[in-house]
Amino acid sequence: MLQTGDQAPSFSLRMLDGTAWQLGRSGAGKPTLLVFFETDCPTCRLTLPYLNRLADSLGKDALDVIGISQDGERPTRELVERVPVSFPVVIDQGLRVTRLYDPVAVPTLFLLNQEGRILQTQTGFDKEGLNTIAAAISQAVGRGPLVIAERFDGAPERKPGCVSRHLEAAGEGDLAAPVDVYAKRGVRATRIELDKGSDPDEYCRQAGFGDPLPVIPPTVERVERMLRAMALPPDEIIGRIPPNYGMATVEKIAANAVMAGCAPEMMRVLVALVRAACDERFNLHGVQATTHFAAPLVIVNGPVRHELGFACRSNVLSNVARANSTLGRALQLILTNLGGARPGEIDMSTLGNPGKFSYCMAENEEENPWEPLHVDLGFEPYQSTVTLFAAEPPRGVSEHNAREGRQILKAISYTLATVWSYRVCAMQEAVVILCPEHVKTLRRDGFTKQEVRDFLFQNTGVPLREYRDGGEGTQYVKLYEEVLIDGEPCYRKFRQPEAIKILVAGGTAGKFSAVIGSWATGPRGSQMVTYPIAAR
Amino acid sequence: MPIILINPLDETPRLQGQVAPRLDTLAGKKIGLLDISKPGGNLFLDHLDRLLKERYGVREIVRVTKPTFTKPAPGEVLDRLLGADCQGVIEALAD
Numbered sequence: 001m002l003q004t005g006d007q008a009p010s011f012s013l014r015m016l017d018g019t020a021w022q023l024g025r026s027g028a029g030k031p032t033l034l035v036f037f038e039t040d041c042p043t044c045r046l047t048l049p050y051l052n053r054l055a056d057s058l059g060k061d062a063l064d065v066i067g068i069s070q071d072g073e074r075p076t077r078e079l080v081e082r083v084p085v086s087f088p089v090v091i092d093q094g095l096r097v098t099r100l101y102d103p104v105a106v107p108t109l110f111l112l113n114q115e116g117r118i119l120q121t122q123t124g125f126d127k128e129g130l131n132t133i134a135a136a137i138s139q140a141v142g143r144g145p146l147v148i149a150e151r152f153d154g155a156p157e158r159k160p161g162c163v164s165r166h167l168e169a170a171g172e173g174d175l176a177a178p179v180d181v182y183a184k185r186g187v188r189a190t191r192i193e194l195d196k197g198s199d200p201d202e203y204c205r206q207a208g209f210g211d212p213l214p215v216i217p218p219t220v221e222r223v224e225r226m227l228r229a230m231a232l233p234p235d236e237i238i239g240r241i242p243p244n245y246g247m248a249t250v251e252k253i254a255a256n257a258v259m260a261g262c263a264p265e266m267m268r269v270l271v272a273l274v275r276a277a278c279d280e281r282f283n284l285h286g287v288q289a290t291t292h293f294a295a296p297l298v299i300v301n302g303p304v305r306h307e308l309g310f311a312c313r314s315n316v317l318s319n320v321a322r323a324n325s326t327l328g329r330a331l332q333l334i335l336t337n338l339g340g341a342r343p344g345e346i347d348m349s350t351l352g353n354p355g356k357f358s359y360c361m362a363e364n365e366e367e368n369p370w371e372p373l374h375v376d377l378g379f380e381p382y383q384s385t386v387t388l389f390a391a392e393p394p395r396g397v398s399e400h401n402a403r404e405g406r407q408i409l410k411a412i413s414y415t416l417a418t419v420w421s422y423r424v425c426a427m428q429e430a431v432v433i434l435c436p437e438h439v440k441t442l443r444r445d446g447f448t449k450q451e452v453r454d455f456l457f458q459n460t461g462v463p464l465r466e467y468r469d470g471g472e473g474t475q476y477v478k479l480y481e482e483v484l485i486d487g488e489p490c491y492r493k494f495r496q497p498e499a500i501k502i503l504v505a506g507g508t509a510g511k512f513s514a515v516i517g518s519w520a521t522g523p524r525g526s527q528m529v530t531y532p533i534a535a536r
Numbered sequence: 537m538p539i540i541l542i543n544p545l546d547e548t549p550r551l552q553g554q555v556a557p558r559l560d561t562l563a564g565k566k567i568g569l570l571d572i573s574k575p576g577g578n579l580f581l582d583h584l585d586r587l588l589k590e591r592y593g594v595r596e597i598v599r600v601t602k603p604t605f606t607k608p609a610p611g612e613v614l615d616r617l618l619g620a621d622c623q624g625v626i627e628a629l630a631d
Contacts, residue, residue: 094543186548192541200539209544223542246546255544286606338546475575524604 001102001121008034008116009100009206012195013068013090016077021066021090027116031137032064034110036092036103039075041162043125046155047107048083050130053148054137055087062141068092070106070165094190095166099207105161109133113140125159127151186237186247189255191220204259210333211357215259226254229264230271238271239278242285244340248274253330256337260330261322265308272533273298273331273386281527287390287519288341291348294519294526295355296335297391297431298328299503300362301374302384304533310362314507317361317394317433317514328358353393361505367436368504370449377530384533389431389501390526392419392517399438400511405445408438409452412513413460416500417493419517423462423473425480425491429499429518429528432456435506438513449502457497458483461490501528559624563593568622570609571601574631581628598622 002008012022023032035051037044048067055065067089069076080089092098101110104123111120111133120136122129127149138146149155194203200217209215216222227234227250234251241248253270262270277284277296287294300310311321319325341347343356353359365372374385395418399411412432420428434442434452442452461483467474480491494500499521506512519526559565567588571577581599588594598620602609617625 190543190547192543194539194541196538198539200541203541207545217539218542218544220540220542240548241546244546245548247548251542252544255542259544283606285608290606333544337544340546520604520606525606 001104001108002100002110002118004118004120006118008032008110008112008118009097010116010195010198011097011100013092013097015088015090016073016080021088023112023116025116027112027114028064030062030064030114031119031140032066032112032116033133033137034101034112035065035067036098036101036106036108036110036164037067037069038106038162038165039069039071039079041106043159043161044107045079045083046159047125047130048085050148052083052086054130054134054146057134057146057148058137058141058143062143063137064088066090068097070095070098094192096192096207098164098166100203102166102206102208103164104167106164107161108164111136124161125156127155127157129158184237185233185235186249188235189249189251209337210259211329211336213357215333216261218255218258222258223251223254226257226262226264226267227251230254230267232271238274241274241278241335241339243289243346244338246338246340248278248334248338252338253334256333257326257330260326260333262326262330263308263322266323266327266330268534268536269300269304269308269327269384269386270330270334272531273327273388274334276386276388276529276531277331277335279529279531281523282388282390282529283526284335284339287526288335288339288347290519291350292519293349293351293353293392294390295353295359296331297355297389297516298331298360299373299387299389299431300324300327300360300384301365301372301387302379302533303382304384305362305365307384307536310360312362312364312366312505314509316364316505316507324360324362325358328355328360331360332356332358353391355391355393359391361433361503363503364436364505367439367508369439369443370502370504373501373503374530376449379530379532384535385530386533387528387530389429389516389528390519390521391431392519394433394514394516395419397513397515398511399513402441402511405442405447406455408441408511408513409455410459412515413456415515416456416460417462419493419515421472423466423471424476425462425473425493426476426495427521427525429494429501429521431501431503431516431518433503433505433514433516435510435513436504436508437511439504450497453497453500453502456500457492457494459485460493461485462493464489464491467491562588562624564595565623566596566598566621567594568598568600568617568620568625570613570617570625570627571599572605572627572629573602574605574629576631577628584626584628 010025065087109122130149134146134148232250239248308323310323397415402408569581
């Protein structure tokens with residue numbers, strides 16, 4: 001919400017009589033009181049007559065009182081006639097101005113000076129606050145003290161308001177309306193017409209459309225270019241994004257893809273990705289709401305890597321290719337904008353994860369002597385897929401001294417033992433990204449992919465002596481399997497070899513592999529999901 | 537030509553939730569304790585169970601456990617709480 005001292009953003013809205021009311025960039029030239037209200041809010045109805053009194057006592061020359069209705073024309077007209085309201089009322093269609101001023105609740109009053117700077121704000125009904133505002137304006141225009149709210153006039157001293165409409169739609173804890181889960185078609189997104197001369201970048205930032213980085217404004221023309229790249233109706237529902245279960249229509253996905261900087265051809269990947277994210281097995285609800293590090297890691301396989309320019313070599317986990325960076329970012333924007341898991345609100349992750357800006361890689365199938373991930377999972381090599389894994393940030397494994405494949409795998413097993421937390425076993429999974437140089441040695445030594453997986457499974461454990469002083473993981477030791485690793489009694493880290501997912505990626509120089517730990521896994525946590533991408 | 541943006545935010549209509557009426561006292565009431573199945577939750581709720589009875593005169597405690605803390609409570613868990621006719625429910629986190 002805008003605060004005292006902020007410059008009030010300019011806007012132009014239609015009044016009930018059809019004419020426009022405009023707040024200029026540097027105010028209205030006289031003190032102005034903006035009143036955000038809803039037509040069904042009892043506190044708004046209680047407040048409006050006091051504001052009539054204020055407007056009538058000071059007159060139009062001294063002060064503009066402007067009601068900004070968050071509802072449609074018909075209910076607003078009814079309310080204005082019933083109360084009645086004696087000052088001008090404008091309709092905030094699409095809640096465009098509401099998002100700029102961002103009131104938490106209604107009624108919210110913004111008192112602006114003649115240059116448009118916010119002098120004071122007030123949320124809810126508060127007699128003392130109303131009188132302070134009245135006195136301030138009255139004094140500013142050289143009149144005597146003005147009291148508009150008498151202490152004993154039958155109304156309470158104060159009364160909290162209702163949540164502002166723009167927060168209501170994404171409100172945490174709201175009961176969802178009975179959802180027709182079989183509905184295939186949703187509604188079209190609203191159009192937001194910007195005032196002449198207003199900066200669209202700045203509008204997107206203020207309206208909370210993105211992550212903290214600048215976004216590409218989702219103009220009609222750009223979104224239509226995205227939609228033309230996908231032969232699906234714009235109102236088709238691809239999924240409902242947990243935890244708020246907001247409808248991800250093709251059009252909403254396209255608008256977020258534009259903001260993330262995606263090329264239009266990325267739509268077919270995004271549609272598959274949204275389907276994967278909404279797969280119940282992935283349990284996005286938990287992934288988004290946990291305080292853990294988890295962020296969805298996107299893994300791209302198949303010919304789409306070359307068709308759309310996904311990087312799978314050097315710097316694969318970072319800022320190397322538009323395709324990787326924008327696809328990962330588009331997913332994150334969709335999850336926060338439509339799913340509602342905004343950081344600091346529903347997403348209360350303790351430390352977060354840099355992957356929440358974008359966490360997307362492709363497999364280096366060309367340097368992979370074995371079958372790539374999607375073929376392992378039963379897809380054909382000519383198919384393209386997206387895979388989602390609820391992932392911790394990557395942990396690096398440097399191993400430049402090993403002469404043999406098994407020594408490389410030993411080094412990786414020591415890092416694998418640390419996923420989630422060193423002493424916690426049997427409940428997590430991990431992605432192992434083997435770099436091409438390590439793969440070369442493993443291949444030379446005759447390892448198959450299954451043998452790599454089995455070796456890591458057999459050799460990753462936590463010695464029993466580490467459990468002497470208690471700590472996380474100790475409480476579950478009864479569930480762990482005790483094995484001997486190099487003659488030392490250990491608990492096995494993973495429940496089965498399949499908990500370790502093997503990928504090949506990265507540049508051909510450098511013996512750096514990586515381990516990426518999981519969040520809670522299995523049917524009680526999040527399971528890795530893979531979806532096919534429609535062919536070109 | 538004015539610039540027109542496509543709203544990228546969630547516009548799914550929802551019903552507003554209603555806050556349940558508050559209890560004026562705990563004495564003589566039947567209270568549900570929902571364990572979300574995080575480690576240590578049972579210890580915390582055992583303690584709460586005892587305190588509610590000893591200090592606040594709660595008549596009866598109904599204990600229900602979610603199968604996993606990572607997902608919303610399934611219908612059968614909520615049905616058990618509703619079926620038990622509790623007058624209030626405390627949902628407990630842990631760790």
